[in-house]
Amino acid sequence: MMSGNKNNFNIKELAKLLLSKREAGVFIAFIIISVFFIIQSPAFLTSRNLLNVMRQTSQLGIVVAFVTILIISSEFDLSVGAVFAFSGVFMGFITTELGLTPWVALPLSILVCSLFGLVNGTISVYLKVPSFITTLGTSMVIRGLALYVSGGRPVSGNITETFYLITGGRLWNFISSPILWFLGAMILGGFILQKTVFGYMVFATGGNEKAAHFAGIPTKKIKIIAFVLTAAAAALSGGIALSYLGSATPTQGTGMELDAIAATVIGGTALMGGSGSMLGAFLGVLIMAIVRNGLVLLGAGPFMQDLLIGIIIVFAVIINVQLLQRSE
Amino acid sequence: MSEILYKCKNITKKFGATVALDKVNLEIKLNEIHGLVGENGAGKSTLIKILGGIIKPDQGHILINNNKTIFKNPSESEQKGIAVVYQEFPQCENLTVAENIFLSKNPQQKTSFFYNKKRLFEPAKQALANLGVDIAPDKYLKSCSIAEQQMVAICRALQKNPKFIIFDEPTSAISQNEVEKLLEIIKSLPEQGTTVMFVSHIIEEIKEISDRISVLRNGKLIDTKANNNSSKEDIVRMMVGKNVSSRVLIDEKKTHVKNEVIMEVKNLSQNDLGLVDINFNLKKGEILGVAGIQGAGRSELAQTIFGIHKKSTGQISLDGNQVNINNPIEAIAKGIGYLPEDRNRLGLFTNLNVKENLVAAITPKISKKGMLQKNLINEISQEHIKDLNIKPPDVSALITALSGGNQQKVLLARWLAVNPRVLILDEPTRGVDVGAKAQIRKIINKLTSSGIGVILISSELPEIEELCDRTLVMNRGRLRCVLKGDEIQKDEIIKYCTSL
Numbered sequence: 001m002m003s004g005n006k007n008n009f010n011i012k013e014l015a016k017l018l019l020s021k022r023e024a025g026v027f028i029a030f031i032i033i034s035v036f037f038i039i040q041s042p043a044f045l046t047s048r049n050l051l052n053v054m055r056q057t058s059q060l061g062i063v064v065a066f067v068t069i070l071i072i073s074s075e076f077d078l079s080v081g082a083v084f085a086f087s088g089v090f091m092g093f094i095t096t097e098l099g100l101t102p103w104v105a106l107p108l109s110i111l112v113c114s115l116f117g118l119v120n121g122t123i124s125v126y127l128k129v130p131s132f133i134t135t136l137g138t139s140m141v142i143r144g145l146a147l148y149v150s151g152g153r154p155v156s157g158n159i160t161e162t163f164y165l166i167t168g169g170r171l172w173n174f175i176s177s178p179i180l181w182f183l184g185a186m187i188l189g190g191f192i193l194q195k196t197v198f199g200y201m202v203f204a205t206g207g208n209e210k211a212a213h214f215a216g217i218p219t220k221k222i223k224i225i226a227f228v229l230t231a232a233a234a235a236l237s238g239g240i241a242l243s244y245l246g247s248a249t250p251t252q253g254t255g256m257e258l259d260a261i262a263a264t265v266i267g268g269t270a271l272m273g274g275s276g277s278m279l280g281a282f283l284g285v286l287i288m289a290i291v292r293n294g295l296v297l298l299g300a301g302p303f304m305q306d307l308l309i310g311i312i313i314v315f316a317v318i319i320n321v322q323l324l325q326r327s328e
Numbered sequence: 329m330s331e332i333l334y335k336c337k338n339i340t341k342k343f344g345a346t347v348a349l350d351k352v353n354l355e356i357k358l359n360e361i362h363g364l365v366g367e368n369g370a371g372k373s374t375l376i377k378i379l380g381g382i383i384k385p386d387q388g389h390i391l392i393n394n395n396k397t398i399f400k401n402p403s404e405s406e407q408k409g410i411a412v413v414y415q416e417f418p419q420c421e422n423l424t425v426a427e428n429i430f431l432s433k434n435p436q437q438k439t440s441f442f443y444n445k446k447r448l449f450e451p452a453k454q455a456l457a458n459l460g461v462d463i464a465p466d467k468y469l470k471s472c473s474i475a476e477q478q479m480v481a482i483c484r485a486l487q488k489n490p491k492f493i494i495f496d497e498p499t500s501a502i503s504q505n506e507v508e509k510l511l512e513i514i515k516s517l518p519e520q521g522t523t524v525m526f527v528s529h530i531i532e533e534i535k536e537i538s539d540r541i542s543v544l545r546n547g548k549l550i551d552t553k554a555n556n557n558s559s560k561e562d563i564v565r566m567m568v569g570k571n572v573s574s575r576v577l578i579d580e581k582k583t584h585v586k587n588e589v590i591m592e593v594k595n596l597s598q599n600d601l602g603l604v605d606i607n608f609n610l611k612k613g614e615i616l617g618v619a620g621i622q623g624a625g626r627s628e629l630a631q632t633i634f635g636i637h638k639k640s641t642g643q644i645s646l647d648g649n650q651v652n653i654n655n656p657i658e659a660i661a662k663g664i665g666y667l668p669e670d671r672n673r674l675g676l677f678t679n680l681n682v683k684e685n686l687v688a689a690i691t692p693k694i695s696k697k698g699m700l701q702k703n704l705i706n707e708i709s710q711e712h713i714k715d716l717n718i719k720p721p722d723v724s725a726l727i728t729a730l731s732g733g734n735q736q737k738v739l740l741a742r743w744l745a746v747n748p749r750v751l752i753l754d755e756p757t758r759g760v761d762v763g764a765k766a767q768i769r770k771i772i773n774k775l776t777s778s779g780i781g782v783i784l785i786s787s788e789l790p791e792i793e794e795l796c797d798r799t800l801v802m803n804r805g806r807l808r809c810v811l812k813g814d815e816i817q818k819d820e821i822i823k824y825c826t827s828l
Contacts, residue, residue: 197695204688207679214636214668214675215688215742216660274679 022268023280029266029316030283037294044290044297051175057289058182059084059237060259061282065189066233067260068281070226072193074206074273075124075131077227079139080234081256083113086146087238088248092155102163106239110232116142117231121224131227139257146250156247168243178240185233190278202226206273263288266316287316331358333492333523334379334410337396339388341374348374350547351388356492356525359518363538363555364527367567367789367822370544372527376496379525380412381405409491413481413498419469425476426452426465429484455483459513475506482513486522493517494525497622499533511537529621530826531560543567568818584613584776585797589648591664591750591781593633596642601628602805606642610750610781615772617796618785619821625805626785627669630752634666635659646749660689665743669754669785675739676727683709683723685738690745712741716771733764740771751775752783757791769795789818801825 021027037044063080070077090112091105100108120138124131149155159168170176193199204212205219212219234253242248267284269276291312295305336354340347349371356362366372377383379390381399389396392408399405405412419428426448452465461479469477478498485493495514499507515537517524528534534541535555542552543566550566591610597603603625610616618626632639635653643650646662653659659666668674677685686709687694694701694708709723716737718730727735736756743751753772757765772795776782786792792799799811801824808824811817 195700196698197691197700198698200684200700201691203680203684204677207677208673210674211668211677212688214634214656214666216655216657217688217691218657270679274677 022275022277023283025319025322026267026280026283026287026316029319030287033287033290033294033312037290037297041294041297044294049293049297051179053286053289053293054179054182055176056293057285058176058178059241059253060256060263060288061182061285062185062237062240063230063234063256064260064263064281064285065185065278066226066230068264068267068269068276068278069189069193069199069202070230071261071264071269071271072206072273072276073202073223073226074209075121075223075226076135076261077117077120077230078132078135078257079116079120079142080230080260081253082139082141082143082146083116083231083234084238084241084253084256085248085250086116086142086149087113087235088157088242088252089146089150089155089250091239091242092157092248093149095158096156099158102157102159102167102239102243106163106167106236109239110235113231113235113238114228117228118224120231121227124227125220125223135257143250150248150250152250154247154249157242159243159246164243167240168245176244178244181236181240185236186278186282189281193278198222198225203274206270207275259288262313266313284316287312332356333358333392335391336375336379337388337391339375339378339385339390341371341378341383341385347547349378349385352544352547352549354542354549354552356523357540359521359523360539361514361518361524361526361537363534363541364525364544365529365531365534365541365563365567366544367529367787370567371547372544373496374547375544376412376414376494376525376527379405379410379494380414381410406488406490409489410494411485411488411490411492412494413478413485413496415497419477419481419484421468421470423469424448424465425456425463425467425469425472425480428469428480429455429465429487431484432488452483455487459483459486460516461509461513475502475510478502478510479513490522492523492525494527496527497529498526499528499530507533531563532826534563535560564819564822568822582773582777583797584779586612586614586779588612590646592643592645592648594643594645596629596632596644597640598628598632598637599640601625601632601637603628603632604806606807608800608807608810610783611797612779612781613776614797615776615782615784615795617792617799617816618783618802619787619789619792619799619825620802621825622787623804624802624825626802627754628805629802630666630754630783630785631668633659634664634752636666660746660748663747663749665689665746665748665751667739667743667751667753667756669758671732671736671739671759676735678728680727681723682713682718682725682727682730682738685727686712686723686741686745689742693745708745709741712745715744716741717767731760731764733760733768736760736764736768737771740768744775748780750781750783752785754785755787756784757786757788789821792816792821793818 043049067077067080087109091102091109094100094108095102095105116138120131120135123129123134165177167177193202201217201222204217205222209219241252263284264281265271266287267280269281291309292305295308300308332355334356336352339349339352341349352375364372378385381402381404384398384400389398397408420431424445427445429452430448449465456463459479459482463472463476463479469480472480498510511533514524514526526534526537538555540552540554541558541563543550543563545567588611589609590612593606593608596606606629620626631637633644635655635658644653645651651662653662683705687705694705706723713721713723718734718737727738740756756772757768760768769791772782772784784796793816796816799816799821801808801811801821803825811820
């Protein structure tokens with residue numbers, strides 16, 4: 001009798017504790033959507049399907065990990081899709097035309113794209129152009145470069161076998177490497193946010209930039225680093241896509257920037273900055289992915305998909321915002 | 329002349345435990361200029377906001393033609409003929425002067441569906457000419473001076489043909505010439521059938537234009553007197569009160585001043601902020617007060633020393649060595665701390681918890697190869713929470729869950745954690761309850777025993793009287809005087825704050 005009561009109490013407490021976490025909303029949404037698809041489609045809950053979903057979304061996921069950090073610092077980057085495309089095309093070009101090994105080409109591409117991030121950051125932070133506008137402009141420039149370099153055609157990459165195995169292929173005949181890169185990026189992003197002084201400063205800067213400045217936190221530097229990290233992540237993601245597919249098109253990644261923002265916000269990151277979490281962003285990416293996948297399994301046409309995904313995004317965010325408001 | 333236009337009856341307003349207005353009875357006579365004076369926090373703004381319909385009184389009402397009225401919103405107050413020109417008048421800087429004047433009442437709206445701002449120019453010119461001012465109606469507001477913007481605000485308020493117009497500290501942000509012009513304009517309003525209430529800190533101005541003068545102190549209306557029957561000294565006495573101050577400190581103030589000068593400021597000017605040629609020094613263990621009314625340049629001075637604003641000319645030296653401070657990071661590295669005045673806007677991270685708020689200024693200290701030293705953060709936070717008696721004593725509590733006083737103590741701890749040599753406190757006890765006020769004052773007093781030099785900016789004169797070894801008095805960006813020891817008295821300070 002006694003222990004029964006106690007258990008009851010504990011469950012209530014546990015539920016309260018879970019609900020008070022900022023990931024609660026996205027977690028609940030994730031469970032509801034998953035359960036719906038598990039019931040509706042027997043093909044959904046199979047390891048093959050789930051791994052497939054993870055692989056498909058890993059390119060977006062790598063970018064989301066760092067877009068989350070950037071949004072927490074209260075900036076945006078609409079150029080990640082373009083950087084993603086540029087990186088693939090650039091790597092394809094330098095591996096086939098210049099004969100560089102992909103082991104050199106990938107770091108080189110990340111370096112070049114980091115410069116794009118630096119430009120985005122400098123224009124937004126020092127020249128005080130809202131980053132929404134800055135990156136809208138630079139995204140056109142960067143995609144334009146990708147189109148120019150490739151002549152508008154797909155570019156194939158000269159990828160070595162080991163490189164393919166580690167970045168695009170399957171390891172141990174079971175798990176796709178891109179999934180590991182996705183998980184790795186999420187873990188790294190979470191580590192940066194939670195364990196490093198930089199992560200702390202990102203929260204402080206995004207939460208109250210003036211107060212952070214007054215407390216001697218180098219807010220401008222923090223934001224610029226966040227821009228550079230985001231561009232570097234998009235470049236890495238572009239390299240991984242090239243490795244997996246063997247080629248890159250200059251128009252790939254169109255709309256990736258908005259998917260990335262959507263996943264981040266579904267995951268409970270405040271659009272105005274200052275709060276958010278990597279676990280939430282991770283769940284946000286998965287929600288977007290399983291909804292797409294589940295709708296395909298249910299036989300929804302491609303036009304229906306966008307419509308439903310849009311509705312689900314809005315609902316997920318409503319749940320999230322409501323729960324967050326209540327906890328505050 | 330003696331017809332009564334509005335009558336405030338027993339108006340009472342509380343904010344939490346503080347009584348902002350306590351049974352205020354005030355009569356406004358037709359076509360008079362009614363001066364309203366009082367120190368910061370005396371309740372002037374609250375009274376104006378009640379008349380303007382922005383806040384509702386807890387008790388009491390306004391009597392208009394023997395009808396009891398309480399304004400629920402600004403438009404109700406407007407309908408009863410009241411217009412208020414607030415100290416910070418909201419205007420559309422992106423529009424022209426003419427558009428701003430007719431923002432709410434548009435003379436061409438009824439006749440035409442299409443909008444043509446040029447049609448506003450002629451009536452705007454006329455309206456401005458009625459006030460005797462010459463501003464081009466097609467000029468954009470953002471390129472107007474503060475004084476011009478104010479004229480536009482007044483012109484706009486007059487468009488509604490108010491019976492009664494209230495000016496809230498209209499002279500605090502404009503130059504002496506402009507003040508005289510403004511006073512002339514205000515003086516002419518009763519002739520045109522508009523009754524005026526004029527609120528100011530500056531007694532000369534009040535004396536110059538008012539027919540009658542009301543004095544508020546600690547939320548109470550002390551008296552309303554005819555201007556010719558009261559001297560300047562009478563009014564100061566009414567503002568300050570007879571029993572000099574209700575002391576909040578329990579212990580006696582102990583002075584820890586040493587002879588060594590820690591910081592010296594020479595010929596400091598900041599052109600954009602209007603700071604002119606400021607000279608002073610700060611000794612080890614000293615509490616140096618900075619008094620002055622809002623807009624006198626106190627926070628601006630602090631922020632210029634702290635490197636938030638770039639100084640135009642002048643030197644700052646620490647321990648006799650001239651230093652160059654370009655940003656807060658450099659200021660902190662040199663041992664200067666600055667607790668800003670607006671806790672919510674400039675201090676708190678409402679998204680973070682207590683310890684994360686507390687360590688914000690010591691990021692180099694809590695970092696080891698870029699990693700956060702969580703144990704160290706906990707240790708430092710716990711130590712300060714204990715020292716300052718912060719409640720609840722929980723380092724992981726959300727900062728927003730704390731009371732204002734405890735939030736302020738966390739911010740104070742943020743700067744104590746820096747181990748500063750010079751600590752600038754900007755209104756450290758504003759917006760906290762009486763108990764916390766006393767605790768914070770005690771902490772400040774104790775601080776100096778370790779040799780920290782404290783610069784205390786405060787609008788609460790008892791606080792300055794009680795704590796400070798010396799006090800600077802600022803007025804319109806200039807240092808008016810330095811008061812020492814027994815000279816630091818309320819009426820003395822008010823004299824320098826308010827005279828021109």
